[in-house]
Amino acid sequence: MEEQVLVTNIQRFAVNDGPGFRTNVFLKGCPLRCTWCHNPETIAAYPELYWKKRLCVQCGACMEACPRDAINAPIPPEESQREESTYFKIVRERCDLCMRCVEACRHDALEIVGKPMTVEEILDEVERDTPFYSNSGGGMTLSGGEPALHARFASDLLEQARKRGLHNCLDTCGHCSWEVLQRLLENTDIVL
Ligand code: SF4
Ligand code: SF4
Structure with a gap:
């Protein structure tokens, strides 16, 4: 099976992470x-559960679906949505990330952060804006998290991007071995 890495977001029309539209x-x-x-949300290398309190209507469906008693009982939404409210939906210590509550929520108030994607799937998405890259000198910026943590995948992604004619930037803290960094740099146009 083709290797997959968790992606938290593919953000189009970025203008602060390298030249042109990215x-x-x-x-x-x-x-x-x-x-x-x-x-x-990019720090942990595993999927995470995100509660969007503004969308939560406190219906309690997630609590009923949870097998680990890891969801706090509903309170009125006007209370939980107050800026100063300390109410939080998920009891992290009990949650095992089974994600049943996400399926149960009909209001999009629960989300899995981290979608497994292959190199090809990412590049197909990135390629959608090729006309904007051509007109502005833009391209793809590979960020995170830290791309070097997924060295082989990141290197392949940068290489395949080049093969598709996409300019690429590598946004890295450089916290990796020289061998890893060297391999990444071989396929990188600009380092941020
Ligand atoms: S199911 Fe969704 S909307 Fe209902 S209480 Fe849970 S998070 Fe809120
Ligand atoms: S992910 Fe599973 S264990 Fe965690 S709160 Fe949701 S239903 Fe409960």
């Missing part, structure tokens, strides 16, 4: 734990 690909997983991380 598509940012965020891989999930990072060896560092920076306090200021602006993509904390």
